[in-house]
Amino acid sequence: MDFKKLMRPHLKNVRPYVPGKPIEELRRERNFTGEIAKLASNENPYPPVREVIDAITAELGQLNRYPNSGSYYLCADLAEFLGVEPGRIFVGNGSNEIIDLLARAFINPTDEIVYPFPSFIVYPIVAQLMGVKAVEVPLVDYRLDLAAMKTAITPRTKIVFICNPNNPTGTYVTKDEVDRFLDGLRSDIIVAFDEAYYEFADAADFPDTIELLKSHPNIITLRTFSKIHSLSGLRVGYSISHPDLVTCLHMVRQPFNVNRIAQAAGRAALRHFDKTKERIGENRAQLEKVRAGLVDLGFEVPPSQTNFLLAVPPEGPGNLTEELMNRGIIVRDMSPFGLAGAMRVSIGTPAENERFLKTMRELIRTR
Ligand SMILES: Cc1ncc(COP(=O)(O)O)c(C=O)c1O
Numbered sequence: 001m002d003f004k005k006l007m008r009p010h011l012k013n014v015r016p017y018v019p020g021k022p023i024e025e026l027r028r029e030r031n032f033t034g035e036i037a038k039l040a041s042n043e044n045p046y047p048p049v050r051e052v053i054d055a056i057t058a059e060l061g062q063l064n065r066y067p068n069s070g071s072y073y074l075c076a077d078l079a080e081f082l083g084v085e086p087g088r089i090f091v092g093n094g095s096n097e098i099i100d101l102l103a104r105a106f107i108n109p110t111d112e113i114v115y116p117f118p119s120f121i122v123y124p125i126v127a128q129l130m131g132v133k134a135v136e137v138p139l140v141d142y143r144l145d146l147a148a149m150k151t152a153i154t155p156r157t158k159i160v161f162i163c164n165p166n167n168p169t170g171t172y173v174t175k176d177e178v179d180r181f182l183d184g185l186r187s188d189i190i191v192a193f194d195e196a197y198y199e200f201a202d203a204a205d206f207p208d209t210i211e212l213l214k215s216h217p218n219i220i221t222l223r224t225f226s227k228i229h230s231l232s233g234l235r236v237g238y239s240i241s242h243p244d245l246v247t248c249l250h251m252v253r254q255p256f257n258v259n260r261i262a263q264a265a266g267r268a269a270l271r272h273f274d275k276t277k278e279r280i281g282e283n284r285a286q287l288e289k290v291r292a293g294l295v296d297l298g299f300e301v302p303p304s305q306t307n308f309l310l311a312v313p314p315e316g317p318g319n320l321t322e323e324l325m326n327r328g329i330i331v332r333d334m335s336p337f338g339l340a341g342a343m344r345v346s347i348g349t350p351a352e353n354e355r356f357l358k359t360m361r362e363l364i365r366t367r
Helices: 023-030 050-062 072-082 095-106 122-130 146-151 175-182 243-252 260-271 278-296 320-326 350-365
Strands: 089-092 112-117 133-138 157-163 190-194 219-224 237-240 308-311 343-346
Touching: 023 320, 050 260, 072 089, 072 237, 072 260, 089 095, 089 243, 095 122, 095 157, 095 190, 095 219, 095 237, 095 243, 112 122, 122 133, 133 146, 146 157, 146 175, 278 308, 278 350, 320 343, 320 350
Parallel strands: 112 133, 112 157, 157 190, 190 219
Antiparallel strands: 089 237, 219 237, 308 343
16 A cells, blocks of 8 residues: 555655654664763753652652643743743743644745754754745855845745754854844744754843844744753743734644643743753853864864854765764764764763763874
8 A cells, every 4th residue: 555645745755854863772773882972962961950850750640630731830930930921921842843833823835934054954844744835045154144034035935933043053143133134024924033042042142032022023932941951851842922823823732732741840940940050051161172172173163052063074074973873972964954074963961072072083083
């Protein structure tokens, strides 16, 4: 039976999301018995803080009950945490779900989606799933070119994704650049600021998109518990937008889209953020150390406002990611992002970062 033949025509060539290789998979595939360092998915190298794990454990006895369907209490806590009205918050099964829901709620067959390239690989996927025209705007010097993105807007544009800081380059766009982009923009275009790495960004001129929402009701800001809060495994993210946009998202989401444990963990993560945020400083120090080490080896490494670095080797395409995997270190090969030969490396524990740099030095010297 050729099920592909039965598929909706525009879905036949969808290229599914390829995640960073899980630790168990590398062990199985290569019979690797040593310790494996996964630096491939921009995860937090540390587990959630003790209090969050306790909140998760406390929830287990209630798993016979469905979760709160609209994540009411987590929305209320987020609203207080961020200083906005609860009606402006929507919680999703990861911020990824919200990207998907935006497309489902708003994209017609003749609409266009504008986004930067290379950037988060889910934007082209949702455009493919909706069967609509994707307008990819190339980065300049590894940075989003917001002026070119504005020029790429046509009467058919419905959603613009602005990944800030950008995955996989780690670079950011400034408040001034964002102001210029929004100035005079049609108000029926939804501008989604994907801020998955927001908490790691410390640049003084990083835009405050929640503040901008007051004057631009067509903005939606996406954030997540997956990165700084160490909850990638639970799938919980959120957005801040106009309350009417929140209503539209609720209309297209599944019932109980965010599980009980994720909601409880998210609430505890906010209560104990003071403890978690101490990790931001370590990330910054380690990131600069890894960056300096890679630059020393001749790599081009854009300055990063995140917990990862893009490393472009001096001599072009090679097989460094494979060689690293043979030595138990998983990084992300950048070929699917149009950057053949480059890699994206997440910041791990100090020991993992040291091991990565030491291995890189050995690999480069023996080339
Ligand atoms: C830019 C960007 N947006 C969104 C996501 C999805 O995050 P979540 O785990 O909240 O779905 C990621 C995950 O890596 C990301 O890099």
